[in-house]
Amino acid sequence: MLDGLDRVPWAELTHAYGRANDVPDLIRRIGGPDEEDALYALYELRARILHQGNVCPATAPAVPFLAALLDHPATTDPGGIAHLLGDMAQIVDPDHPVLAALRRTVTAEVDRLLPLLAAAEPWSRLAAAYALGQCPERAGDILPALRDRWTVETDDQARGALVIAAAALDPATALLAEALGEGQPGPVRAAAALAAARAPAPWPGEVAVAAVRAGWADGDHWLDRASDEYGIQIGPYLWNWDPIEDLFDHLTPADQPAVVAALLASTDPAVRAKAADCGGEPVDR
Numbered sequence: 352m353l354d355g356l357d358r359v360p361w362a363e364l365t366h367a368y369g370r371a372n373d374v375p376d377l378i379r380r381i382g383g384p385d386e387e388d389a390l391y392a393l394y395e396l397r398a399r400i401l402h403q404g405n406v407c408p409a410t411a412p413a414v415p416f417l418a419a420l421l422d423h424p425a426t427t428d429p430g431g432i433a434h435l436l437g438d439m440a441q442i443v444d445p446d447h448p449v450l451a452a453l454r455r456t457v458t459a460e461v462d463r464l465l466p467l468l469a470a471a472e473p474w475s476r477l478a479a480a481y482a483l484g485q486c487p488e489r490a491g492d493i494l495p496a497l498r499d500r501w502t503v504e505t506d507d508q509a510r511g512a513l514v515i516a517a518a519a520l521d522p523a524t525a526l527l528a529e530a531l532g533e534g535q536p537g538p539v540r541a542a543a544a545l546a547a548a549r550a551p552a553p554w555p556g557e558v559a560v561a562a563v564r565a566g567w568a569d570g571d572h573w574l575d576r577a578s579d580e581y582g583i584q585i586g587p588y589l590w591n592w593d594p595i596e597d598l599f600d601h602l603t604p605a606d607q608p609a610v611v612a613a614l615l616a617s618t619d620p621a622v623r624a625k626a627a628d629c630g631g632e633p634v635d636r
Contacts, residue, residue, distance in 0.1 A: 353379065356416050364409040367402035371409035374399070378413065381432070382420045389427040397435055406449060410439060411456045418460035421467060430475035433467055434589060436460065437482030441590075451620030458486040460543065469470050473506035474587075480509065481589045494520055501526055508572070508587040511542025515590060518546035531562045541566025541573055545594060548601035557609075563598070564613035567622050571595065595622070599629040 356375050364371040377399075380392035400410045417436060420426045440457040442450045464486075467479035480500075483493045497517045504510045514530040527550070529535070530543035540562040547559045566572075573594040575587055591597035595614065602610060613624030 353382070353416055353419060359412050361412075362409075364412065365398040365407040366407045370401055371399070371407075374409055374413055378416050378420070381417070381428075382423055384425065386427045390431070391467065393428060393431050393435070394495045401435065401438060403436070406439070406453055411453050413433075414439065414460060418463045418573070421460075421463045427468060430472060430478040431461075433464060433478035433482045434473065434628060436464070437478065437485050437589065440482065440485035442485075455488070457482070458488050461486050461489040461493065468496060468500045473509045476500070476504070476506070476509040477512040477587060478589065480512035481518040484519040487520055489491065490520040491564055494524065498526060501529075507536045507538040508542075510536075511539045511573070512587075512589075514539065515546040515549070518550045521552035522552040531558050533561075533565070535603050537566050538545070538572040539566075541571075541594070545588075545590070545598055548598050549590070554602060554606045557590055560609045560613050563610050564616055567595070567614055567617050567619070568621065569617065570619040571622055571625075595625045595629055 356378060359375075361374050362372040364369055364374075374396065377392045380487055381389050381396065383389050383392075396413070400407060400413055414436065417432050420432055421429050426432070434456070436457050440454045442454050444450060461483065464479050464482050467475055469481075470476050480497065483489075483497070486493060492519060497513045497520075501510065501513050501517075504513060511530070514526050517524040517526040519578040519631065527543055527546055530539050531547065532540075535543070544559050544562040547562075551557050571594060573588040588594045588597075591600075598610065599607060611626050611629070615623050617623055617626075
């Protein structure tokens, strides 16, 4: 499973805390039988190779070995691994050669991420969708898998993640229109509104505003800042720290007032307060 791990010249590579010769041991522990130690090792590895979102020379070489752990049924936290891979591939500037290369490295592991869409734990399915949505070069393979999972997915947040991922790969995906519809649960409609805002396409107007109104009617089902014992955010909204802030960050000034009004109709005072405080910067569409 980890063939070649020791052939990588880790001591010649660096991470956030110096030489990367401790990376092989951390990767082995992530795949080890001790659940608590595996979670701690994943936390430690993230802190080293993606410290505060910064990429280092040891980041890309670790990717294939992390992905290999997804093939092992005894891996403790496949969702956490998928989350880390997705964060690696979530590139702000794809023209930056190092970041573009890292996304390609993660994209090379799509075939190992796809089976995770059917994992037993909703968290793993959500994280898999998140990671897959960062791999546009394999959109032709990923989009049908997202659609197939949509037909059987029963967890609202995992279902919403499928929509966000699909819209990131194809703004014209039929999943987005379906998820915006009145027949979907609130968390799914909220996810669809977020997906529509993030997509490089015009905001769909009233249908999306109606989804915002329904999606946040009784609270923010996507704002859960719970973390594991090591302080890593474990979901559900992996795309940004705050869903409503992310929504406004992607809306044009002309589209914001109707969304504010929709959120102010929520029964949750926290949602109303956030709506009153938020205002996005102008964005290009």
